[in-house]
Each structure stands twice: as structure tokens, then as C-alpha cells.
Amino acid sequence: MQPILEIAGLTKTYKGGFTALRNVDLSIRKGEIFALLGPNGAGKTTLIGAVCGLVRPSSGTIHAFGEDMGRHWRRLRARVGLVPQELATDMFEPVLRSVNHSRGLFGLAPNPALIEEILRALSLWDKRDAQIRTLSGGMKRRVLIAKALAHEPELLFLDEPTAGVDVELRRDMWKQIARLRERGTTVILTTHYIEEAEEMADRVGIIRKGEILMVDDKATMMKRLGRVEALISLAQPLAGLPEFLSAYPVTLIEEGAVLCYRGGEGGVAGTAEVAELTKALTRAGIDYTGIDIHESSLEDIFVNLLEGPDGPSAEAAA
Numbered sequence: 377m378q379p380i381l382e383i384a385g386l387t388k389t390y391k392g393g394f395t396a397l398r399n400v401d402l403s404i405r406k407g408e409i410f411a412l413l414g415p416n417g418a419g420k421t422t423l424i425g426a427v428c429g430l431v432r433p434s435s436g437t438i439h440a441f442g443e444d445m446g447r448h449w450r451r452l453r454a455r456v457g458l459v460p461q462e463l464a465t466d467m468f469e470p471v472l473r474s475v476n477h478s479r480g481l482f483g484l485a486p487n488p489a490l491i492e493e494i495l496r497a498l499s500l501w502d503k504r505d506a507q508i509r510t511l512s513g514g515m516k517r518r519v520l521i522a523k524a525l526a527h528e529p530e531l532l533f534l535d536e537p538t539a540g541v542d543v544e545l546r547r548d549m550w551k552q553i554a555r556l557r558e559r560g561t562t563v564i565l566t567t568h569y570i571e572e573a574e575e576m577a578d579r580v581g582i583i584r585k586g587e588i589l590m591v592d593d594k595a596t597m598m599k600r601l602g603r604v605e606a607l608i609s610l611a612q613p614l615a616g617l618p619e620f621l622s623a624y625p626v627t628l629i630e631e632g633a634v635l636c637y638r639g640g641e642g643g644v645a646g647t648a649e650v651a652e653l654t655k656a657l658t659r660a661g662i663d664y665t666g667i668d669i670h671e672s673s674l675e676d677i678f679v680n681l682l683e684g685p686d687g688p689s690a691e692a693a694a
């Protein structure tokens with residue numbers, strides 16, 4: 377099947393000489409949720425900007441819906457939606473007017489029923505007459521989504537949709553995004569959160585310093601990159617690792633006072649293994665006083681991937 381978006385050889389060098397994207401090739405399938413993962417400054421926003429016309433590429437081509445965006449710009453851009461990180465304008469506008477305006481920008485006839493449906497789905501209908509600046513941060517994000525959906529895009533970009541929002545709203549947003557996919561919208565989201573990619577994405581691309589390091593389906597990527605670290609504080613220090621623990625990826629640290637687990641094929645499997653490990657400890661009569669568990673952040677993963685003593689280098693992984 378023809379990809380809905382095909383980026384080839386895309387490079388962006390900003391005025392002043394900084395190269396934010398280097399020869400990026402990326403192919404997005406119709407109907408998928410694609411997560412672009414990368415640390416701060418990796419080039420995610422620049423990439424989105426290039427597709428949405430906010431950034432002029434230095435070289436390369438972008439085809440959307442099978443046509444060259446450079447040639448059929450206006451027509452193709454109307455089929456693409458963008459949820460930016462922050463709202464730059466419209467702060468004094470009431471929600472409803474602002475969202476209607478977003479639809480009008482693409483030359484579409486007003487569709488009050490559709491706009492009402494979008495606002496209701498995002499729990500914004502009750503706030504439709506409120507000025508945007510009076511809304512909470514989470515509500516403002518919902519307005520950004522409503523504005524991007526107002527012209528019924530087939531391809532939707534979400535730039536860090538859940539950065540800085542609380543867990544509840546994050547889960548809510550994930551549901552909204554899943555609903556969009558059910559309707560056939562293709563979604564490309566950027567994120568720092570591996571958990572977000574894990575929850576949402578069909579495929580994941582990793583970008584670092586303007587280069588795509590790898591693109592893979594989620595399951596494969598999580599298997600390759602996901603790690604859980606658990607620090608289990610022992611009631612009594614151990615002189616050495618007991619035999620029954622040799623099956624687990626654990627080491628003793630802090631003079632035997634802490635059992636450190638690092639492993640898991642993907643975050644979920646790792647968490648389950650830690651649970652199993654604690655049961656094994658209990659069965660062996662080894663008491664512990666606390667567990668500090670966390671899934672590796674993308675940042676950790678990059679450090680491991682690129683600089684870790686035994687991790688593959690970025691080049692080897694690409």
C-alpha cells in the first residue's frame with residue numbers, strides 16, 4: 377500500500393548553520409499511529425514543521441497522499457492537522473470561536489454539528505464561551521487538539537501532546553488519540569515518554585541529533601530498548617548473591633545492602649519479573665525494607681544505547 381506520507385532525504389540547516397535534520401527518510405502508513413521518540417533538541421519539531429509548512433526544508437522531498445507537497449502545497453496541507461506544543465495566539469478568543477476559525481482557515485464551510493461533537497468529545501463544550509487564557513493548562517491542550525481536528529485532517533501531527541500534563545489527562549488524551557485512529561485518521565506523535573509510545577504506537581521511530589536512528593514496530597523496539605531498574609533495599613546485607621538469584625539480571629550494590637535489578641524485555645515484562653523476584657526473596661526468607669522501581673526513560677535508553685559500556689553504539693543499532 378502506498379504510504380500516506382513519504383519523506384526522503386530531508387535536511388534542514390537553520391540560518392546560522394545549525395543542522396537540525398540530516399537526510400531523514402521516513403515512510404508513514406495510512407491508519408497507523410507512529411511515535412517519533414527523541415530527546416530535547418533531536419529535531420522532532422523541525423520535522424513536523426517541515427511537513428506542516430512552518431519550516432522550509434534545505435533539501436529533500438515530502439510526498440503526502442501520493443503527491444508532492446512542494447508542488448500541491450495548499451491542497452495537501454488542508455488534509456494535514458497539527459497540534460503544536462503551545463498555543464501562540466487566540467488567548468483572548470472564546471473556545472468555540474477559535475475552533476471555528478481554525479476550520480475556516482482551510483476554506484471549509486462552517487459545520488456547527490461537527491465542531492460541537494469535537495468539543496464534546498474533548499470535554500470542552502461547557503467551556504465553549506470561555507476565553508482560552510482562562511483555561512487550565514490541560515484544557516488549553518484540549519483546545520489545541522480541537523483546533524487541529526476542526527478541518528477533519530486525514531493525517532494528524534501531535535507535538536508532545538502530553539508533556540507536562542498529569543497522569544489522568546495523559547490517559548484521557550491517549551483515549552482520544554485511539555478514537556481518532558479508529559476513525560481512520562493517521563497519527564504521528566512526538567514524545568519523550570517511552571511509556572506513551574508503548575501505550576499508543578503501532579510503530580516507533582527514534583530520532584537523535586537530526587538523524588533517524590531506527591524505525592521499527594513497537595513490540596520489536598520495546599524488546600530491544602525497554603529496561604526496568606529496581607533497587608531492593610535488604611533488611612540484612614548479603615555477603616554474596618544466593619544461587620537462586622542467578623537466573624535474574626541482578627547485582628548486589630552498596631556493600632550487599634541493596635539488590636539491583638536491571639532487565640526486562642520491555643518495561644512490562646521487566647515489572648513482572650521484579651514482582652516474581654520479590655516473591656522468590658520472600659520464599660527464601662530474605663527480608664527487604666523497600667523497593668524503588670522505575671522504567672528507563674528515553675533519556676536513559678539513549679545513554680545506554682549510545683554510551684553504555686556494553687550497549688550497541690548508535691551506528692550498530694541503526
Ligand SMILES: Nc1ncnc2c1ncn2[C@@H]1O[C@H](COP(=O)(O)OP(=O)(O)OP(=O)(O)O)[C@@H](O)[C@H]1O
Nearest residue numbers: 390391394396414415416417418419420421422423
Ligand atoms: N529557528 C531556529 N533557528 C535555529 N535553530 C533552531 C531553530 N529551531 C530549532 N532550532 C534548533 O534545532 C534543533 C532541533 O530543534 P527541535 O525543536 O526540532 O527539537 P525537538 O526534538 O522538537 O526538541 P524538543 O523536544 O525540545 O521540542 C535544536 O537544537 C534547536 O535549538
